[in-house]
Structure formats: C-alpha cells, structure tokens
Amino acid sequence: MAFNLAMYPISYVAQYNPASGKWEERWFQADSITFDQLSKMSAAEQNDVYAKRNVFGLPLVNYTTQYALGCFEGMKAYPRKDGSLSIFRPDQNAKRFHNSMAGLYAPAFPEELYIKASIEFLKKNRELGYIPEYKAEWEKDTFAGADAVYMRPFMYSEGAIGVGISKAPYVIICATTVSSYFKGSNTKAVITDRIRATENGTGWIKCASNYVPSALAKKEAEEAGYMEVVFLDAKKRKYVEEGSSCNIFFRLKSGELVTPDLCGTILPGITRSSVIALAKAEGVKVSERRISIQEAVKKCVECFVTGTAAGITPIESITWKGKEYVFNDRAPGELGKRLQSKLKGTQYGTVTDVNGWNVSV
Numbered sequence: 001m002a003f004n005l006a007m008y009p010i011s012y013v014a015q016y017n018p019a020s021g022k023w024e025e026r027w028f029q030a031d032s033i034t035f036d037q038l039s040k041m042s043a044a045e046q047n048d049v050y051a052k053r054n055v056f057g058l059p060l061v062n063y064t065t066q067y068a069l070g071c072f073e074g075m076k077a078y079p080r081k082d083g084s085l086s087i088f089r090p091d092q093n094a095k096r097f098h099n100s101m102a103g104l105y106a107p108a109f110p111e112e113l114y115i116k117a118s119i120e121f122l123k124k125n126r127e128l129g130y131i132p133e134y135k136a137e138w139e140k141d142t143f144a145g146a147d148a149v150y151m152r153p154f155m156y157s158e159g160a161i162g163v164g165i166s167k168a169p170y171v172i173i174c175a176t177t178v179s180s181y182f183k184g185s186n187t188k189a190v191i192t193d194r195i196r197a198t199e200n201g202t203g204w205i206k207c208a209s210n211y212v213p214s215a216l217a218k219k220e221a222e223e224a225g226y227m228e229v230v231f232l233d234a235k236k237r238k239y240v241e242e243g244s245s246c247n248i249f250f251r252l253k254s255g256e257l258v259t260p261d262l263c264g265t266i267l268p269g270i271t272r273s274s275v276i277a278l279a280k281a282e283g284v285k286v287s288e289r290r291i292s293i294q295e296a297v298k299k300c301v302e303c304f305v306t307g308t309a310a311g312i313t314p315i316e317s318i319t320w321k322g323k324e325y326v327f328n329d330r331a332p333g334e335l336g337k338r339l340q341s342k343l344k345g346t347q348y349g350t351v352t353d354v355n356g357w358n359v360s361v
Ligand SMILES: *Cc1c(COP(=O)(O)O)cnc(C)c1O
Pocket: 074, 206, 242, 243, 244, 245, 246, 247, 267, 268, 269, 270, 271, 272, 306, 307, 308, 309
C-alpha cells in the first residue's frame, strides 16, 4: 500500500497576520481515521468528522480551493537503525517552500519556523504513538518496503472569492505513514503530448495548479498500460523535462549521468540534488544539461526517476512516437541500485551520513 491514508491526529496550523507581520501558530488534535473508514460513513457522519479534524474552521471558499493558488512540500522523516527519528534535509524543503510562497506573491513562511514546527509536529505525534518503529527486516530488500513518515506542509489561502493573491495565508502541516510509492512490476514510461510547464510559467514552484496537467497525463498513461509519463519542453517539443511528480536521470553509454538542468520549467527536486551529490562522490560524471528525447533513447543504458515519494525508481523503457525503447533489458541498472542503497542507507541510518543531511527529532 502506497499511502496508508490515516492522517496523524495532531496537525499544525499557522496563519500570517498582515497587521502584525507575525505568524500565529496553533495545534489541532483529532481522532485518527483512515480514508477507508471515512468512505463507509454516511454524509452526515463524514461531516462530523471533518468538522472536528480536517477543516479546523478554515475557509472553504478561497484562492486555493477555487483557483489552485497554493503550494506544498513533500518531506519525509525516517525511523533509524539506532532507534532515533530523523527528517531528511528539512532545510532544503524549508527553502523551497519559502521560494514557492514568494513565487506566488504570498508572505513567505520563514525557514526557521518551518523546521521548528516540523520537529515539534513529529514530537507531538510520536508521543501519541503514531511514528513507525525501525524494523531490521527492511534491510533485506534495501528498504524497498520500509515505512517512513510522509509530511505534507502546505499553503492554504484566506477566504476569498474573486481571483487574487493571498495576503494572509495559512500554513498547515499534516502527515501519514507511507511505504513504497510505485506499486507492481510495470516500470514503463511514455512521452506525453501534454505540457506540464512553460517558460515564464510556474514549473519551478511546487504549486497545486501544476498537478492538473500531470494528473491528466498520468491517467492517460496508466490507461494505456504505463506506470509514468515523461514531459517534453513546451517550446520545441524536443527536450526531456521530467515525470509527473519526479525528476528524471539518464545514464549514457559513455558513463555520463544526465539530468535536465533547472531552467525554470523543472521542479528543483531535493532527491535530484541528493542523487547528483551521491553520484559525484562516487566519481561519476554528472551533467545537468538539456537532453533531447532523441539523444536519450539513442544513448541511454539506464534510466530512473527520483522524488521523495518515489525514491529512486528504475524506468525499464520509454515509448516515444509509438516505439518502445528498452533500457538494460528492463532490469534495474547498477548505478541506480547503488545510489538507491546509499540514499536509503543514509536515511535509515545503515550508511554513515557524510553530508549531514539528517536532522534528528
Ligand atoms: C516534488 C516534485 C519532484 C520531486 O522533488 P523531491 O524534492 O525530490 O521530492 C519532482 N517533480 C515535481 C513536478 C514535483 O512536484
């Protein structure tokens, strides 16, 4: 199961007060409930649940619900071999969230507050027993089936009805326990005709609206028998950009590892930057550059996608203009496997964290 969909009972809510220039913080506690339990309730019962927990008295009609003016983060905390709990690179998520809010012309959430609230959030939910414990059996398949805390900090606008910009946004942190994101053995990808991001657009912002084209393209791909879509650039329809919610890497015959450079239409993934650092430390030649789909399918010997939810997921083939290009005989490549075991090992505490990426809770 990818997301177990039982949200932790304690949530964090802050709201920006434009008059004082301060963020006003609150904590909410509710009974934990799974989406499965919810789906079996009557509308009236569901209403009671929402009234108590998910909505927190937040405005229903606003820039976020009406116009998808909102941004979010996906961040994980890992139970570690030594029994501790660590958030992976929260400073990077804090910075990106700050940039996303600023990119939406909203008062940006301070990075120190983001990290402080995230730590406190985990402590409070841990006290209630909601944090998964480390299990030695996870080591058998290099943490492929391991649990982690998936944290979802997000911006939510104040009440509003006309199109506009949020001046007094909320920042909410909620979380749920997750295991692996992509299910099953199909790891085929297909090039989509849809466009995710354009020059001078919002591709670099982790904003809600970007996910509409992604979700549509992913549904079309899944219906056609693929696991994932790959987007090309909007202008020339030539260069590879990224997946629906993950960055993409190609290992070429020459040994070079290529990922598209951050040109404004690519989401600056934290897994992406971690993978670049880990590969460079191994002596691999890593290039952040434009790569055409033509070059990719011709020279690629190994392909994988990266993201907090996806980790490092191998891609067995890419279908472009009706033709399937298979990599490494459909088997996960050696470099991806090695980087995955370094990354997961660093996160779960079986490999020394030489980069100081873990922040202990
Ligand atoms: C979040 C996201 C990623 C991955 O970023 P990570 O920080 O590695 O989780 C990649 N692409 C898109 C479009 C995303 O929204």
